[in-house]
Amino acid sequence: MRVLLVEDDEMIGQSLHKALEANGWSVDWVKEGMLAQSAMDEGGYACVLLDLGLPRRDGIEVLRTARAKGDRTPVLVLTARDGLDDRITGLDVGADDYLVKPYEFRELLARMRAGIRRRDGAAHSVIGSDTVQLDLTTREVLVQGE
Numbered sequence: 232m233r234v235l236l237v238e239d240d241e242m243i244g245q246s247l248h249k250a251l252e253a254n255g256w257s258v259d260w261v262k263e264g265m266l267a268q269s270a271m272d273e274g275g276y277a278c279v280l281l282d283l284g285l286p287r288r289d290g291i292e293v294l295r296t297a298r299a300k301g302d303r304t305p306v307l308v309l310t311a312r313d314g315l316d317d318r319i320t321g322l323d324v325g326a327d328d329y330l331v332k333p334y335e336f337r338e339l340l341a342r343m344r345a346g347i348r349r350r351d352g353a354a355h356s357v358i359g360s361d362t363v364q365l366d367l368t369t370r371e372v373l374v375q376g377e
């Protein structure tokens with residue numbers, strides 16, 4: 232599955248990129264808001280990890296614009312801003328969830344899975360149809376139970 236990583240901090244971005252790939256994610260990493268917007272416009276992401284403080288366009292604006300266009304991709308906001316106002320604004324403009332840096336990477340993965348499940352209306356970590364299923368936890372694909 233593809234994830235869009237929006238992070239302008241080189242060190243944080245690199246370590247996240249690496250860790251996500253090690254966990255089976257295909258990662259597109261952009262470092263500023265305008266590129267984030269066009270990547271979201273193109274779509275095809277299971278999930279977006281969005282920093283708020285970004286060059287050229289603020290993460291809040293990116294998210295507000297995407298939601299106004301009807302984009303329902305699960306968005307998890309990752310930010311060093313721990314102010315209550317930022318959290319509330321992020322959620323109000325359409326973030327699915329929020330993690331304040333520093334956070335545990337395992338928790339990030341779990342929240343990504345939860346966001347994807349909620350979008351798909353599933354209560355557990357196996358999504359798909361009767362014939363093809365994807366287990367988000369083990370990353371196994373089952374075709375007719377095999």
Ligand code: CA
Binds near residue numbers: 239240282285
């Ligand atoms: Ca930033």
